[in-house]
Amino acid sequence: MMRVTAMVKRILKQLIRDKRTIGLLIFAPILVLTMLYFVFTGDDYIPRIGLVDAPEPFVEQMDDSKAAITIFKEEGEAEEKVAAQELDAYIAFVDNQPELVLEGSDPTVTGATMEWVQEAFQPGQQENMPQLKVETVFGSDDMGQFDYFGPVLLGFFVFFFVFLIAGVSFLRERTTGTLERLLATPLRKWEIVVGYVIGFGIFTMIQSTIIASYAVYVLGMVMEGAFFHVLLVILLLSFTALSLGILLSTFAHNELQMMQFIPIIVVPQIFFSGLFNLETVAEWLSWISYITPLYYAADALRDIMVRGYGFAEIYMNLIILLGFTLFFIMMNILVLRKFRTM
Amino acid sequence: MKQKNACVSIQNVSKSFGTHSVLRDIHLDIYEGEIFGLLGPSGAGKTTLVKELAGLDTPTEGTNFLFGQKMPNLSLIERIGYMAQSDALYTELSAKENLRFFSELYGLKGKKQAERMEEVAKVVQLSNHLAKVVSNYSGGMKRRLSLAIALLHEPELLILDEPTVGIDPVLRKNIWHAFQELKEQGKTLIVTTHVMDEADKCDRLGLLRDGKLIAVGTPDELKKQTGTKTIEEAFLYFGGER
Numbered sequence: 001m002m003r004v005t006a007m008v009k010r011i012l013k014q015l016i017r018d019k020r021t022i023g024l025l026i027f028a029p030i031l032v033l034t035m036l037y038f039v040f041t042g043d044d045y046i047p048r049i050g051l052v053d054a055p056e057p058f059v060e061q062m063d064d065s066k067a068a069i070t071i072f073k074e075e076g077e078a079e080e081k082v083a084a085q086e087l088d089a090y091i092a093f094v095d096n097q098p099e100l101v102l103e104g105s106d107p108t109v110t111g112a113t114m115e116w117v118q119e120a121f122q123p124g125q126q127e128n129m130p131q132l133k134v135e136t137v138f139g140s141d142d143m144g145q146f147d148y149f150g151p152v153l154l155g156f157f158v159f160f161f162v163f164l165i166a167g168v169s170f171l172r173e174r175t176t177g178t179l180e181r182l183l184a185t186p187l188r189k190w191e192i193v194v195g196y197v198i199g200f201g202i203f204t205m206i207q208s209t210i211i212a213s214y215a216v217y218v219l220g221m222v223m224e225g226a227f228f229h230v231l232l233v234i235l236l237l238s239f240t241a242l243s244l245g246i247l248l249s250t251f252a253h254n255e256l257q258m259m260q261f262i263p264i265i266v267v268p269q270i271f272f273s274g275l276f277n278l279e280t281v282a283e284w285l286s287w288i289s290y291i292t293p294l295y296y297a298a299d300a301l302r303d304i305m306v307r308g309y310g311f312a313e314i315y316m317n318l319i320i321l322l323g324f325t326l327f328f329i330m331m332n333i334l335v336l337r338k339f340r341t342m
Numbered sequence: 343m344k345q346k347n348a349c350v351s352i353q354n355v356s357k358s359f360g361t362h363s364v365l366r367d368i369h370l371d372i373y374e375g376e377i378f379g380l381l382g383p384s385g386a387g388k389t390t391l392v393k394e395l396a397g398l399d400t401p402t403e404g405t406n407f408l409f410g411q412k413m414p415n416l417s418l419i420e421r422i423g424y425m426a427q428s429d430a431l432y433t434e435l436s437a438k439e440n441l442r443f444f445s446e447l448y449g450l451k452g453k454k455q456a457e458r459m460e461e462v463a464k465v466v467q468l469s470n471h472l473a474k475v476v477s478n479y480s481g482g483m484k485r486r487l488s489l490a491i492a493l494l495h496e497p498e499l500l501i502l503d504e505p506t507v508g509i510d511p512v513l514r515k516n517i518w519h520a521f522q523e524l525k526e527q528g529k530t531l532i533v534t535t536h537v538m539d540e541a542d543k544c545d546r547l548g549l550l551r552d553g554k555l556i557a558v559g560t561p562d563e564l565k566k567q568t569g570t571k572t573i574e575e576a577f578l579y580f581g582g583e584r
Binding site: 002003005006009010013014017018176177178180181182183184185186187188339340341 | 396397398400414416419420422424426428429430431432433434435439443444446447448449451
């Protein structure tokens with residue numbers, strides 16, 4: 001136990017000395033989350049729409065607060081404006097029959113335009129229609145993209161940074177010869193790996209408490225469940241990232257080769273972790289999500305933060321994450337046999 | 343001469359990496375309480391041999407025995423002090439923190455730990471530089487710190503791979519003086535070197551060339567056998583380049 005403690009103390013000391021890395025681990029996720037917040041929660045797009053020969057009643061009753069309307073006399077004039085991208089669409093009334101012409105190159109703009117047009121052409125006369133009452137089981141109908149992506153991104157940042165930093169630390173331990181030096185002491189192989197897991201685990205706890213608090217209390221990310229559960233998931237995810245990072249560092253000869261694992265190991269996890277709807281993923285590929293640790297963490301985080309679930313609903317995900325970690329740790333110990341067989 | 347007990351016994355040891363053979367059928371006994379020098383050019387297999395003795399590598403053929411027990415063996419590791427050829431230090435930490443970390447790995451704590459740290463720092467004359475971060479150390483200082491770490495837990499057997507590289511002559515003399523003192527305390531030292539004048543300070547020498555042990559004996563014996571005046575000439579003699 002004393003040897004593990006010595007390892008943990010040393011790792012923490014080394015981390016604290018490296019101010020720049022600490023800055024990266026804490027401020028980079030905060031910066032990116034903040035940017036995403038502004039990207040996802042910006043104002044709705046106001047489409048620029050032209051009207052040609054619009055009948056009086058239509059012009060009077062349409063809602064011009066959600067669109068910038070320009071009236072044209074000639075269709076050709078409006079067409080030119082659309083081609084010059086000064087207009088997103090125009091509606092021409094030929095014999096009182098409306099015809100919509102879209103610019104159509106940006107799906108977001110097209111979507112916003114279509115939404116406005118459909119609303120404008122809704123038969124507003126049917127006032128005796130009952131008003132639809134909207135309720136949601138989870139979240140709320142005004143929950144934004146940021147709230148839905150947030151939990152996944154939180155998990156991703158922890159995974160990415162812990163994977164990289166732990167991997168590079170262990171790689172350095174190997175390339176500078178300190179790993180070999182450690183193995184010439186009575187330190188057991190499992191004590192090295194466990195020392196790393198605990199040392200970085202402590203640091204990750206501090207890091208993710210700061211990042212999660214910022215996301216929830218400053219950026220107002222939705223948080224229905226218990227903060228403690230979020231930290232628990234993140235801790236277990238960081239263990240997985242850590243043990244995987246250490247394992248893969250054995251197959252890298254230098255820092256650059258460690259970076260090469262990012263597009264292979266880290267980036268695909270984003271796609272299969274629930275950032276995008278997995279049901280639309282091609283079936284022959286969908287099995288990948290079940291072998292990505294981030295999928296289980298993101299699922300649990302979303303359950304807690306968006307749906308307000310507690311321990312009873314997430315424990316299975318926690319066990320799977322723990323399973324990944326144990327598997328990677330065992331592999332690590334096996335790989336370390338290369339250096340010392342006893 | 344007193345009764346000789348083999349501290350290290352290398353029996354029929356060969357090592358090859360793929361088709362490249364690094365050690366060829368080595369037989370060697372190293373006795374308790376002697377300073378044994380492994381002499382040879384770089385690439386002769388010195389480091390591979392001492393790594394095997396430190397438990398960091400295993401022979402392809404043959405067996406190494408330490409204190410009468412087969413290596414590698416985790417229970418023997420505590421009785422060995424190993425200094426690698428490259429300085430394996432945590433450069434972000436201070437010398438003191440390095441010493442503290444390694445001493446904890448050997449289970450030293452409290453007063454004993456502080457005492458040992460002070461003692462080994464004195465041996466390598468780094469007592470006044472302990473608070474410095476190792477990245478600010480010179481090459482020679484790093485070498486000395488590595489040596490200090492190997493001495494921390496008072497091992498019975500010291501395996502030192504090129505301990506005096508990059509150390510100036512005055513300090514080198516002091517360090518060899520410390521080796522003599524350790525020997526007088528009954529410790530066994532295995533020192534690899536390719537510096538011939540250091541070879542004269544060893545009790546016995548093993549000359550290693552291309553993975554073969556070409557001669558073993560005291561410096562005087564080797565010189566007498568070959569009729570030469572220096573170890574360097576003796577080495578050339580055994581190497582077949584007369």
